[in-house]
Amino acid sequence: MNVEDRHQLGHLNAEMKVIEQTLAAGKPVLGICLGAQLLAHVLGGEVRHNGASEIGWYDIATTAAGQSDPVLAPLAQLEKVFQWHSYTFEVPGGAELLATGEVCRNQAFRYGDNAYGFQFHLEMSEALVHRWLDLPSYQSVFSQADAGPDKEQIRAHTTSLLTPMQDVARQVFNNFLDLIGRPARHVHHPSR
Numbered sequence: 280m281n282v283e284d285r286h287q288l289g290h291l292n293a294e295m296k297v298i299e300q301t302l303a304a305g306k307p308v309l310g311i312c313l314g315a316q317l318l319a320h321v322l323g324g325e326v327r328h329n330g331a332s333e334i335g336w337y338d339i340a341t342t343a344a345g346q347s348d349p350v351l352a353p354l355a356q357l358e359k360v361f362q363w364h365s366y367t368f369e370v371p372g373g374a375e376l377l378a379t380g381e382v383c384r385n386q387a388f389r390y391g392d393n394a395y396g397f398q399f400h401l402e403m404s405e406a407l408v409h410r411w412l413d414l415p416s417y418q419s420v421f422s423q424a425d426a427g428p429d430k431e432q433i434r435a436h437t438t439s440l441l442t443p444m445q446d447v448a449r450q451v452f453n454n455f456l457d458l459i460g461r462p463a464r465h466v467h468h469p470s471r
Contacts, residue, residue: 280313281313281316281326281366282313282316282317282320282326282366283326291317294314294317295317295320295321298310298317298318298321299321302321302322302390302394305393306393306459307393307394307455307458307459308393308394308395309394309395309396309397309455310395310396310397311397311399311400311401311402312363312364312397312398312399312400313364314396315368315387315388315395315396315397315398316366316367316368316396316398318390318394318395318396319368319369319370319371319374319388319396320368322371322372322373322374322390322394323371323372324368324369324370324371324372324374325368325369326366326367326368326369327366327367327369328365328366328367329364329365329366329367329382329383331365331382331383332364332365332420332427333362333363333364333365333380333382333383333427334362334363334364334420334427334428334433335361335362335427335428335432335433335436336359336360336361336362336428336433336436336437336440337359337360337362337380337381337382337383337399338358338359338380338381339354339357339358339359339360339378339379339380339386339399340378340379340380341354341355341377341378341387342375342376342377342378342379344375344376344377344389345376345377345378345387348377348389349454349457350389350395350451350454350455350458351377351378351387351389351395351451351454352454353447353450353451353454354377354378354387354447354451356443356446356447357443357444357447359436359440359444360386360399360400360401360444361399361400361401361403361408361437361440361441361444362380362383362398362399362400363400363411364383364398365420367383367384367385367398368385368388368396368398369385370385370388371388371390373390373391374388374389374390374394374396375388375389375390376388377389377395378397378399380398383398385398386398386399387399392458393458395455401444401447401448401451401452402448402452403441403444403445404441404445405437405441408433408434408437408441409434409437412430412433412434
């Protein structure tokens with residue numbers, strides 16, 4: 280699915296309406312991959328085919344703004360992240376670019392203090408990577424992708440790159456959740 284499919288897939292319009300309402304209410308928003316593209320579109324940024332697909336593990340770099348960002352700063356610890364897309368977004372007016380890539384330039388942005396779009400997939404697990412690689416409905420996407428790593432290369436890279444990414448993902452997602460509100464900390468009092 281892509282933003283341009285919104286005329287055939289009504290749920291994309293519903294999702295964009297929710298994004299608009301959430302932004303208007305000043306609540307935190309996090310869009311991942313298609314979600315980042317929907318967020319960019321709602322904010323007036325163009326979403327288009329990237330010209331080259333990214334499926335697998337790709338280099339990423341944080342910008343100076345990304346390195347000091349309260350949510351995304353831990354991403355500077357990583358060189359590669361998991362990707363699965365062929366579309367990209369232009370950074371919307373008023374938003375700040377936080378991370379870039381070589382194949383797909385715009386990788387992450389922040390709008391205001393609490394709206395984030397990530398083109399990459401920090402949420403991945405090993406099981407999910409293998410599932411995506413093996414899903415019959417994803418095979419056409421994979422086979423149509425530009426020259427990139429093959430499935431076995433992606434599986435091999437997952438073995439070495441997933442754990443560091445998951446460590447960073449926990450930090451990033453916890454930082455984002457802190458925008459919603461810090462949970463009350465339970466203090467354990469030993470029995471008297």
